[in-house]
Amino acid sequence: MAQHLPLNPTAHRDLRVITTRGAAYGDAMMSALTFPAEFRSVQAHYPIVFQKLPDQGFQPIALFGLKDGENLFLQGTHWxxxxxxxxVERQPFLIGRGESGPAMHIDLDSPRVSRSAGEPLFNEHGGTTPFLERMNELLGQLHEGMSSVVPFVAALDRHGLLESFVLDVAQPDGGQARLAGFYTINEEKLAALDAEALHGLHQAGHLAAIYMAIASLSQFRALVERAQRTIRHDW
Structure with a gap:
């Protein structure tokens, strides 16, 4: 069970964070949340799709696998x-509530937290290490980026641009595995928008992210090929 606490240089002065990748450290995940400003980097490797979460609406995610608990990019300790x-990179840190606003928290139950291995968080004088400073900066970017998701998704929904899709993947035994429950941007509906609607999306800073999300769908072919190589290896 997660144990989120505000990071404290006194109480946590000897903590370290293991940065090695691996299933043992929580990296065996099918997807991760992303946000419009990150789409340019994400689309170079992963399909960007949308998931409808209870009480949260649509959320853009980067897909790493085709089924729960599958990360096809994880090869032992190599991503x-x-x-x-x-x-993913920010783990085990997160943004929590502090007395004066958002504050850096750490999940003490994360397998990445150690007192003997990994990157130190504080130096011997109590100051923050370059690693912790980088994580704090990353959290700030993530916090700001996630705040842009609501207006972005609202714009997609307003123009009816999200549609559900199904992806069937051939299996060695002749059967098929199915990926369902996700949404993509409908290119035909996007192309049918009038100039005023497109201008509004551009002025709001959404249009570039929309095209990045669409471009990312070309990564499905590579993802399926990864899955099929894994299946053949298992067989």
């Missing part, structure tokens, strides 16, 4: 992509 989404 086989040049870019790891911020929502």
């Amino acid at each position: 086989d992509a040049h870019y790891v989404p911020m929502a």
Whole structure:
């Protein structure tokens, strides 16, 4: 069970964070949340789709696999992509509530937290290490980026641009595995928007992100090929 606490240089002065990738550290995940400003980096490696979450509406996610608990980019302790989404890289840190606003928290139950291995958070004098400063900066970017998701998704919904899709993947035994429950941007509806609607999306800063999300769908072919190589290896 997660144990989120505000990061404290006195109480946590000897904590370290293991940065090695691996299933043992929570990286065996099918997807991770992303946000419009990150789409340019994400689309170079992962399909960007949308998931409808209870009480939260649509959320853009980067897909790493085709089923729960599957990360096709994870090869032992190696993440086989040049870019790891911020929502993954920031672990075990998160933004929590502090007395004066958002504050950096740490999940003490994360397998990445250690007192003997990994990157130190504080130096011997109590100051923050370059690693912790980088994580704090990353959290700030993530916090700001996630705040842009609501207006972005609202614009997509307003113009009816989201549609559900189904992806069937051939299996070695002749059967098919199905990916369902996600949404993509409908290119035909986007192309049918009038100049005023397109201008509004551009002025709001949404249009570039929309095209990045659409471009990312070309990564489905590579993702399926990864899945099929894994299946053949298992067989």
